[in-house]
Amino acid sequence: MSHLPTIDEIRQAPKVLLHDHLDGGVRPETIIDLARASGYTRLPTTDPGELRRWFRDAADSGSLERYLETFAHTVGVMRTKEALTRVARECAEDLAADGVVYAEIRYAPEQHIGKGLTLDEVVEAVLEGFRQGPPKIRVGTLLTAMRHAARSHEIAELAVRYRDVGVVGFDIAGAEAGYPPTRHLDAFEYLQRENAHFTIHAGEAFGLPSIWQAIQWCGADRLGHGVRIIDDISISGDGTAKLGRLAAYVRDKRIPLEMCPTSNLQTGAATSIAEHPIGLLRRLNFRVTVNTDNRLMSQTSVSEEFAKLVTAFGYGWDDLQWFTVNAMKSAFIPFDERLALINGVIKPGFAQLKWAVGRP
Template structure:
């Protein structure tokens, strides 16, 4: 499934003139409670009698979330979630948020998405965690029927809690209804993934899928634990893997053993440009390691992380990457196929996604811009 490169006969300005909404997209790293519509937050807060919002004006609330997320560290970035979680406490509210998520994906040109959340935060009004998952799945299913976007749900355990095994067992119970994997999220520093071995062992024994937030707020040690102790199949963020790579004067790279292992094993890196700047994982988009990893052949792709907090969407992330890193249309196609290959969907579903939804759409875009594909194969 490796793809050829593209040549732009008249320069990359053609790509920059694209309507990025038209690009077929795959989004694998987005938190359900980080992407609510501000108007929905306000309406649900009124229904629940929640009085903690800083404002009930949708525009002002959006700005408040954006400002709060841009303070340069992960701990403060996460503070805004107190409000979104507070209003996601009823079956109707959870289903609505999940349904609107699917509508937002459709409007942004996303053809497949895997969204994650921690059910343990949504039982304050008396719901069981199974009822929480059921409500979210109902919204995702309704959204798929209406908008045609395929989806998977990832259950998150939290690094600072001791109930990760219960979260893993919850994920396994719902694997035949749309849950496709298990994640460990939350403040990374001081909470190593190996403290949750029992949960990851349960997932592995069930032949299930694992993605772990690692290498965002802590160094390569966190990534190594996620892989070698916990068996991660994908890595959330992974920006600090750069610390295991040396750059020589001639521009060449010397990979450390961890980086080489990740490259050789084709372990996917779920990279999030805007979010990584907002949390302080990267000083700026221009300094993000994504282009270095991409050019070196790592299986990387772009994601939004938290659309509300970071004021973003997939179209915006791809446009930023194109402008800052001088990407071609072939690069954008490669990034999207990387994501599709890395999905936790079944193999036949991944093939269908690539060959029936992504490549035909890109073929139209290539034709419109007068581009020709070369026959050389790139890295997988």
């Protein structure tokens, strides 16, 4: 058996990240600094190591609702221009250090206006931070509306207003149960009329109806997580897979799935990496991508997510390149720019690694 890619080798590979929350990847040291500067006093600890462990432990509850509670602290310190710019800059630095060459980072502007910022000022502060990041990574932003709130149309208009200067799309996020995508149908219809891109968190903590609504009612370009599509696939005794109509539609239409394996374990959407639906979905050639979701809460990176899949499924370089090209194909930037990154950066980068280590 050939030697499988190691974590250190994977870090050298050019990677693409489509599903990562800005407020879910803040450095613990930065949270403490910003809390001190802003007078935020509700942190469970001001020791960086202890705070990092607290976020991981709090997120390891098996509940999406409990997982989401951890964001009160990160959002709580991200309510000034300086804080937002710093967090965005450091996000780009951390991703570039992990070998990410293209990323789409999402955040909810409505959660960062508690200290007097306008929605436009929030967006401009984040864009400035990403402009200050390393030149070797390109970052686009997704503006997220909270599905339990009522500002989705306003945030959709904001995304369209800034789409030529760094905002590449729109999303809705938050607890799925009780808040179906169709509650925000007017926002999605507006985006379609404006020829704008959007993804929808669907099929994570809730099942097939959430996915069906996101695609067939709302017209999502991509699915955030989409892990519950597995519920529409049956496996016979001989291992043959039979796809239901929704699963077949998702595969046939090449609708990208923004999968986040470690996060899914934490929220109870999967029981282990080895049993995560990503293995079957990759075998069935769904448009699967690999993502981090929240790097702080999951204590992870794109490289670490790949390394876990290598261990669980025996994936080699060809598999990792397949996931990466899938992600770049599914990005919300123009086709020619996606193609340039695939042919000019990603494929040459993987080819060089394959040659250097001498294995597929």
